[in-house]
Amino acid sequence: MLREQILKLLSEGFAQEIKHDDHQLLAEVSPERLQALTELLLKRFNARLSYITASDEGVKGFQVVYIFSFGHVERGVYLVAKVSASRFNGRVPSLASTTRQAIWAERETMEFTGITFTGNPDPRHLWLPYTWPEYDYRKVRIGAEESLHAGRDLRARVIPIGPYHPATLEGQYVKLFMERDVIVDADIKLGFNHRGVNRLIERRSFDRGVFAAERVCGICSGAHGLAYVTAVERLCDVKPPERALHIRTLLAELNRIQSHLLWLGVLCDITGFKTGFMLSWSLRERILDIISLITKYRVHYNIWRLGGVSRDIPDDLAGKIVRQLSKLKEQASSLAKKIAEHPLIKHRLMEVGILKFHDAVDIGAVGPTARGSGWKIDVRVDHPPNAAYADHGIQWEIPVYTGQDCYARLLVRIDEILESINICQQILNKLPQLPKDLLTEVGNPTEGSEAVGFNEAPRGELLYYVKAGEEGAPACVRVRTPSYRNNACLPAMLKGYTLADAPVIMASIDQCMACTDRVEIVDVKKQSSFALSWHELLAFSRKASRRFSINA
Amino acid sequence: MLKCIIDASTLVGVVVFAILMGCIYQFIFRKFTALLQGRRGPLVLVYRDLWHLMGITRILQSLYDVGKLLAKNTVIPGSAFKPLYIASPILALVFAILSAVFIPLPGMPILGSLEHSLSLAILFLALYSSMVFIGGAASSSPWSAAGAKREIIQFAFYETTLVLSAFLVAVTCGSFSILQISMKTRSLPLLITNPFAALLFLLACTGKLHIKPYDVPEAEPEVVAGPYTEYGGKLLALFLTARLIIIYTCISLFSTLFLSMGLFLSVDPWLSHVFFSCLAVVALSILHAISPRLRGPGAVAKSYLILMVILTILSATSAVILSPLYTGG
Numbered sequence: 001m002l003r004e005q006i007l008k009l010l011s012e013g014f015a016q017e018i019k020h021d022d023h024q025l026l027a028e029v030s031p032e033r034l035q036a037l038t039e040l041l042l043k044r045f046n047a048r049l050s051y052i053t054a055s056d057e058g059v060k061g062f063q064v065v066y067i068f069s070f071g072h073v074e075r076g077v078y079l080v081a082k083v084s085a086s087r088f089n090g091r092v093p094s095l096a097s098t099t100r101q102a103i104w105a106e107r108e109t110m111e112f113t114g115i116t117f118t119g120n121p122d123p124r125h126l127w128l129p130y131t132w133p134e135y136d137y138r139k140v141r142i143g144a145e146e147s148l149h150a151g152r153d154l155r156a157r158v159i160p161i162g163p164y165h166p167a168t169l170e171g172q173y174v175k176l177f178m179e180r181d182v183i184v185d186a187d188i189k190l191g192f193n194h195r196g197v198n199r200l201i202e203r204r205s206f207d208r209g210v211f212a213a214e215r216v217c218g219i220c221s222g223a224h225g226l227a228y229v230t231a232v233e234r235l236c237d238v239k240p241p242e243r244a245l246h247i248r249t250l251l252a253e254l255n256r257i258q259s260h261l262l263w264l265g266v267l268c269d270i271t272g273f274k275t276g277f278m279l280s281w282s283l284r285e286r287i288l289d290i291i292s293l294i295t296k297y298r299v300h301y302n303i304w305r306l307g308g309v310s311r312d313i314p315d316d317l318a319g320k321i322v323r324q325l326s327k328l329k330e331q332a333s334s335l336a337k338k339i340a341e342h343p344l345i346k347h348r349l350m351e352v353g354i355l356k357f358h359d360a361v362d363i364g365a366v367g368p369t370a371r372g373s374g375w376k377i378d379v380r381v382d383h384p385p386n387a388a389y390a391d392h393g394i395q396w397e398i399p400v401y402t403g404q405d406c407y408a409r410l411l412v413r414i415d416e417i418l419e420s421i422n423i424c425q426q427i428l429n430k431l432p433q434l435p436k437d438l439l440t441e442v443g444n445p446t447e448g449s450e451a452v453g454f455n456e457a458p459r460g461e462l463l464y465y466v467k468a469g470e471e472g473a474p475a476c477v478r479v480r481t482p483s484y485r486n487n488a489c490l491p492a493m494l495k496g497y498t499l500a501d502a503p504v505i506m507a508s509i510d511q512c513m514a515c516t517d518r519v520e521i522v523d524v525k526k527q528s529s530f531a532l533s534w535h536e537l538l539a540f541s542r543k544a545s546r547r548f549s550i551n552a
Numbered sequence: 553m554l555k556c557i558i559d560a561s562t563l564v565g566v567v568v569f570a571i572l573m574g575c576i577y578q579f580i581f582r583k584f585t586a587l588l589q590g591r592r593g594p595l596v597l598v599y600r601d602l603w604h605l606m607g608i609t610r611i612l613q614s615l616y617d618v619g620k621l622l623a624k625n626t627v628i629p630g631s632a633f634k635p636l637y638i639a640s641p642i643l644a645l646v647f648a649i650l651s652a653v654f655i656p657l658p659g660m661p662i663l664g665s666l667e668h669s670l671s672l673a674i675l676f677l678a679l680y681s682s683m684v685f686i687g688g689a690a691s692s693s694p695w696s697a698a699g700a701k702r703e704i705i706q707f708a709f710y711e712t713t714l715v716l717s718a719f720l721v722a723v724t725c726g727s728f729s730i731l732q733i734s735m736k737t738r739s740l741p742l743l744i745t746n747p748f749a750a751l752l753f754l755l756a757c758t759g760k761l762h763i764k765p766y767d768v769p770e771a772e773p774e775v776v777a778g779p780y781t782e783y784g785g786k787l788l789a790l791f792l793t794a795r796l797i798i799i800y801t802c803i804s805l806f807s808t809l810f811l812s813m814g815l816f817l818s819v820d821p822w823l824s825h826v827f828f829s830c831l832a833v834v835a836l837s838i839l840h841a842i843s844p845r846l847r848g849p850g851a852v853a854k855s856y857l858i859l860m861v862i863l864t865i866l867s868a869t870s871a872v873i874l875s876p877l878y879t880g881g
Binding site for chain 1: 655
C-alpha cells in the first residue's frame, strides 16, 4: 500500500527513472526536486533518512545516494534515491534544513568526495585529524562559538573529553563548553579510528568481503556479518536454507546478549559500581563460551557465508546450550534487577541525558537509544535481515520505555538481554526438527545492481549499501553503523547536565567508535600510510604468534 | 621542637609502622572488595612458579607501587605553578606523619597522651587533605582543577563531620587526649554506647579516603585522576605514601576512640586493636563494593548534610546522656 503511494509520488515528476521490486524502490532524482521530495517523504510517509552516501561512477562523476527507510510504517519498504553530481565542483542541495538526520552524512560525503552540499550549516570535516588547518577543532568552532559569545557568559570553560580519555575508552574528541558546572554546549569529532574498511571490502570478491565486514567491530562482529550477507543475498536474490537462517538468528542474538552485558559492565564501571561491572563481565564470559562452543571462536564468528552458514549445531550441543541458557537467564535477570534497582544507580541515571521523542526522530536515533525515548523501531521487524525472525514463528517483545533518560535506555537493554535469551531458546528447541541443509549456491549479481542490507545490531540499525561491479566484486560498499547515528544525538543529550553526568550520558548510547570510524596503517617515521594485503596481514599475524609462542 | 617531645628513633618507628599498617589495611580492603566482586584480589601466597617474578606474597602491593614510582622520573608540567606543585606532596607527607604520631598504640602512648592530641591529629589530617587540592590546583590542568574543586567541596563536609564526631567523643569522655579517651572507654566502648558518633566518624573517613560512594574527587571517567592527574614519579610516590599513613591514622583513630575493647572483652589490647581495626577496614570495603559513585559534588554535599545533621543530633543526645558514665559526674 505504502509502496504504491511512494511510487505514485515519485512518478509525479520527482523521479526520472524508477526501478522497484517487492520492497526496494530505486529512483533517479533531479537535484532541484530533491528537497521537495524529502519534505514530502518525511511529512506524508513518516520516512527516516537512514543514510546519505556517494558512489564513484568514474568519468560520469558521483552518484549521491539517499536511503529512505519506511520499515517502521510498512515492513521492509525502503527507497534508494540517487542524485548525480559532477566529479569537479559537484553541487547538491543540502537536506539539513529539512532534517537533522542529514547533517553528519553530508559532512562525511563532502569530506570523502569533495561534493558541496549547499546550505549545510556545519561544513566542518568529521574524519580528518582534529588539528587539520582548515578547521582546527581545538580552536575554531563555527556557529556554536558565536552563539556562546552572544550568550550570557564569555568565560565558558572548555573541558575536552578525548581523543583518549578513561570515560570513552575509544578515540573520539568531545568538547564540553561549561558554565560553572553545567554543560552549555557540546561538540563531537570523530575519525581517530578511521580504517577505511569500506575500501577493504571493495577490494575483495563478494564471498571474501564478509570476513572484512566482520572485522569492522570486535563487539558486534556478528551483526556486521549478517548485515553484509543480507545485502549481497538481496543483490543475488538468494534465500538461504531454513536451518542456516535459524543458526544466523541464534548467533545474532547471542551477539546482542554479550554486547549488552558488556555495556552493562561499562555503565557500572562508569558509575563507579565496580562490583556490577565484574559480575556482568563474568556473565558475559559464559555467553562467549557458548559462542565458542558453536563457532570455535569468541570474537569473530567466521560462520557467515553467502547463501547460508559454515557450521552446523548438532542436536546434543543444542540441548546443552538450552540448559546453559536457562541458568544464565536466571542469573542475568537477578543481576540486572540488582543493578537497575540500586538507589544510587537510579539517582545517577534517572532524569539524566534526556533525549526527547521528537529529537530522537529528528536526529535519527536508532536501537535502544530510540526505544528508550519511546520510539518503537526495530530492524528485526521493520527490515528483517536474512535470518529467522517473526516470519519463521519466532516471538519476542520489543522493549520500549518512555522515560527518554539514561535509565530508560538501561531498562531497554536489560529487557533485550532477557528477550534475546528467549529467542535463542526458541531457536535451539526448533533446530532438531529442521532439515540439515546449510548452504545454497550463490551466483554473481548483475553488474550495476544495488541493494541495502539491514540488521538490528546491539546498538541499533546497521546498514550495508552494496553496488555490484564487474566479475563478482562489489563496485561500492558503504557501511552506516548505529553508533554513527546515536553519536549525533550526543550534543542534544549533554546540554544542561553536569560534568559528572557526561560520561554516563555518553555511555548510555553504548558508543562504539571502532564501528563509527570504520585498516589503514600509518608509518610515522616515513610519514606515509598504506593498507596491508591479506597475505601480508597473514604473515604479520603468524610472525606475532610465533614470537608469542617462543616467549611463552 | 618536635625533637623535644619525640625522639628520632620513635618517629622513624612510627612512620615505618604506619606505612606497613597502611599497606596491610589496603591489602585487606582490596582483598575483601575483590571477594565481593567474585575476584581473587591480591594474592596472599603467589603461585610457586611465579615466585621469581612476583615474590612470595602481594600483601605489600601498595608499597611496591610506591617503590616503582620512586624509580621513575618526575615530570613537572610547564604550565604548573612549580613551588606549590612540588611542595604539596612533600607537605602532605609531613602532615600525614605528624597526624600519625598522635595515635597511641597499646603500651606506647607516643604523643597520644598530650592534652589536645585529638584536636592536633584532626588538624594535621585536615592539613594533609588541603595539600591534595592545593597540589591539584597548582597543576594547571582542567582535570586537576575540576578534581581539586570537587575535593574542596567534599573537604568542607568531611572535615566538619570529623570535627563534630571528635568533639562529641571529647564531650562524652570529658577529654581531648586520645590516650585518656581510650583508657576511659576500655571497659565500655563508645561503639556500643554512642554508635552514632562512630558512624559520623566513619562517614568522615569515607570522604577523606575517597571510598565509594564518596570518591567523586577521583572519579576516573569524569575527572581522570582528579587532583593527582598531572602527578607522576617521585611526587606521586610521596602522595601515595602519605595516603598509606593517612589510612593507618584514620583506621587506628577510629579503633582507638570507638573500639577500645581490651578490658571489655578481656583480651590482649594489641590483639583487640589490630582485630577491630581490620574489622573497620572490612566494613569500609563492603561499603566500597556495594556502592556506585555519587552524582557529582552536589550530591555529595546533599548526602553529607542530611547524614551529618541526623547523626549529629542522635550522637549529641547520646553524648549528653552518657557523659556522666565516662566523666564520673
